[in-house]
Amino acid sequence: MTTFLTRPEPPRKAPKPMLSGQRSVGELVTIRAFLIIPFLALAAAIPLTWGWGMTWVDLMLAGVFYTISTLGITVGYHRYFTHGAFKATGWLRAALAVAGGLAAQGSVIGWVADHRRHHAFSDREGDPHSPWLFGTSPLALARGFWHAHMGxxxxxxxxxxxxxxxxxxxxxxxxxxxxLFPLWVALSVLLPAVLGGVITLSWGGALTGFLWAGLARISFQHHVTWSVNSICHMIGDRPFVSRDKSANFWPLAILSMGESWHNSHHSDPTCARHGVRRGQIDISARLIWAFEKLGWAWQVRWPTPQRLARLTKPAVAGQ
Incomplete structure (x- = not known):
């Protein structure tokens, strides 16, 4: 009788813990300062500057810094670093990380870790910002909205x-x-002030540039991004199969640079384009397309008819 000896399988490594501890008091103070100071600036800017303080220079600077830093988040932090929707040259990789830092939404590594955790546990226990963690009653949803938005x-x-x-x-x-994340945040609020002062040749231009294109712009930008976490997991269209309650919310499409096509994204997270249907504006995808044409990006994961067919919800019998 022949005896066959089998080699025992090596023990599997236990997964690393989801959390690495708790933030220190200093970290909490810093985070709350990043959240509260720009918001107070946004709330104060309108009454303080009404009738005299807002100029076309302020609007231009706010638009430029909003566009660059928002695309740093959507194309860089999100589609590239978090989901690997394309490959990029080394200099573009670094530039996207810096541009995302200008949005003052957290350093690139921490942001990516939080977002990958969100996808791993989307709308379930472990999701850092689901609006559905407290129940479905009106009070629970109100609490959930606050939690998902910024709580x-x-x-x-x-x-x-x-x-x-x-x-x-x-x-x-x-x-x-x-x-160097603190440096990028400092540049994000100080550069508009410097440019505003230089362009208008006045201290008033520096002040309104600091308020409008610096602090107020960052606060507005925060709420657009947070709305994707909150509104786009509560309200909207759900044409594709996903494991959660993510939804497409078209009113935010332009301000979020295409991120509010959220059901499409959650159904196919590594896809470079979120607005996959005709008429769905996706500025971030257009920028990735330009990078590809210039040779700065490659192996871009574009949607194909076959890929989309696998994501579409099956028709319900009788409809």
Whole structure:
């Protein structure tokens, strides 16, 4: 009788914990300052400058900085670093990380870790910002909306970057950009002031540039991004199969640079285009297309008819 000896399988490694501890008091103070100061500036800018303080220079600067930093989030932090929707040259990779930092929404590694955790547990326990964690009653949904929109940012839990973003932790260039996040935030509020003063040759231009194109623009930008977390998981169209309550909300499409086609994104997270249907404006996808044409991006994961067919909800019998 022949005896066959089998080699025992090595024990599987336990997954790294989802959280890496809690934020310190200093971290909480810093985060709340980033959230509250721009919001107060937005609330104060209108009454303080009404009738004299807003100029076309302020609007131009706000538009330029809004566009660059928002695309840094949508194309860089989100579609590239979080989901790998395309490959990029080294200099473009660093530029996207810096541009995202100008939005003052967190350093690139922490942002990516939080967002990958969101996708891993979307609208379930473990999701850092789902509006559905407290129930479905009107009071629970109101609480959930606040939590998803910005309340979660006041919490102490820290996402474990070694579990959710080990690729970025291992990248020395991205770690350097990540460590310089306070510099990018400072430049984001000070450069509009400097440019406003130089263009208008006045201290008043520097002040209104600081208020409107700096602080107020950042606060407005925050709420657009947070609306994707809150509104786009509560209201809208759901044409594609997904494991959560993500929805397409067209009114935010332009301001969010295409991020509000959220059901489309959650059904196919690595796709470079979120507005996959005719007429769905997706400025971020257009920029990625331009990068590809210039040779700065490649292996772009564009939607195809076959890919979309796999995502469409099956027809209900009798309809």
């Amino acid at each position: 979660w940012l006041f919490g102490r839990d820290k996402t474990n970057i070694d579990r959710f973003a080990p690729d970025l932790v291992a990248d020395r260039r991205i770690k350097a950009v990540d460590a």
